[in-house]
Amino acid sequence: MELSFSPEERAFRDDVRAFFTEKLPAEIVDKVRQGRELTKADMEHWHAILNARGWLANTWPKEYGGAAWTPVQRHIYEEESCMANAPQVVPFGIYMLGPVIMAFGNDRQKAEILPRILSGADWWCQGYSEPGAGSDLASLKTRAVRDGAHYVINGQKTWTTLGQHANKIFCLVRTSTDGKPQQGISFILVDMDTPGVEVRPIRLIEGGHEVNEVFFTDVRVPAENLVGEENQGWTIAKFLLSHERTSIAGVGYSVKALDQLKTLAKRQRRSGKRLIDNPLFAARLSEIEIDLEAMKITNLRMLSNAQKNGAPGLESSILKIKGTVIRQALNDLSRRALGPAAAPFPSEDLDGNAAPVPAEDRCHAATYFNNRKISIYGGSNEIQKNILSKAMLGL
Known part of the structure; x- marks a missing residue:
């Protein structure tokens, strides 16, 4: 297994970063950074920009208008996307239905449906x-x-x-x-x-x-x-969900959230000291970071295997479980770091002396509540444990 990026993959990362710097609209960056809701027009605009670059259907074969990226390239793109505050591609057409049509659809369905996904004619x-x-x-x-x-x-x-x-x-x-x-x-x-x-x-x-x-x-x-x-729908559903569960792990989201949490902890003070210097908080932060590093290695192992063998295997269930737990832990610790300022309505002065809350920190409570769902959808974590115990341990 190769855990370091090749010179070609490092060059690809530089290309992705340059693309985000040049093409990602500033008004969309602000919305993502501040946790504000994107409009349908925002999402369609970003899809059109990616499609013009040939990166919208980045995992599709070139014969269908895709970029034919390797799993490692997709991983690099997703991590850089989160760090750049770029919107995530709406997955249902590109990452879910598209691969299903390629694998199970007839020639007419491929000819009619796939181009309309790329063009944005169908949502x-x-x-x-x-x-x-x-x-x-x-x-x-x-x-x-x-x-x-x-x-x-x-x-x-x-x-x-x-x-x-x-x-x-x-x-x-x-x-x-x-x-x-x-x-x-x-x-x-x-x-x-x-x-x-x-x-x-x-x-x-x-x-x-x-x-x-x-x-x-x-x-x-x-x-x-x-x-x-x-x-035949159950077979198709399992094919689709194995890909969905891998993306639900959200390695890029967690890397970005950890970076933001460290910055927040250096700025926040408790009893005159930086929060990051508080032993209990630092221990909680370190525990999450260690788990994230272990998950990143597991993700790279899965990517290395997928490049050789195609679709992900049972590792997708492992990543789904651990990835969602880590994301929720980061959401919870970020909310605790802000204290009363993380209330759902931070514009209200809770104690009459509250300091202004930076725009990017106003979304922590909403993100915390919204992300309670991620350990449920795509097959709950309890179901993933059942899958692993049956398929890997024979229980």
Whole structure:
């Protein structure tokens, strides 16, 4: 295993840094740095900039308009992206549906869907979770019944991220009740403008509108929108989730958060001393940093293996567990470092003598509350432990 970057990879890092310096709009940087909500226009603008550079679909093969980056290049880009306060690419079209269509779609689907993802003509969202079917996804109940040249869909999806912006949704639906629950699931594409599709917002604990409920009432979808074969959806879902769980680890996010926390701890004072000189705080910070360094090595091991063998294996579950725990620990310690100033509404002077809070520190409470979800979505950490205990330990 190679744990140091090659001269070519170091040159690539320099290229990425130069690109961010030259092309990343300052107004978007400010929003990301301050934890402010990006608009749909912000995200589309950044996608267009990346697409013009040929870096939007950075993991796609060149034959489909991608950059064909190696896993190491993707890792470098994601880390530098976080450090530069660049928006993360909305993953549902590029990193989720795109690879699914390449692996399981027919020639027509590849020719029609992939270019529209790149151009931004279609904004995709994900229809997986349901009330009562989150980590236990095999228990989903949304039905798709074949009726001639169409499927008729009835049911509900929840936690649909950025569904309020999307014009398309890819869904797991039940097409059979025979055999094991996993054997009766199919993967289908739905136009959000189809009669019977309704999107309702879900307000999160920090006040943001990021996720939604999506209801299907007698929604007629052309049968040609089925991806792969009928009842093959579970295989496709597992293919997709192995990639999603790797990115959920968020190594770049944690590296940036650790850097920000150290800066904050040097600035904050308790009883006249810098917070970073407090033994208890320093011990907590060191523990997180040690865990992060170990995870970075595990991530590099996985990347090295992926370059040789393709898709990630069980390591993706390990990274998902440890990565989300580390991110949440950093969020919690950052909030504690700010004390009362980390309140959700820092513009209010809590004690009449509070010092002004820098704009980039005003988001810590919102980030803390929002990131409680990361150990749940993509398959909860408890489910990941079950996967590892069964597949690796034979339990």
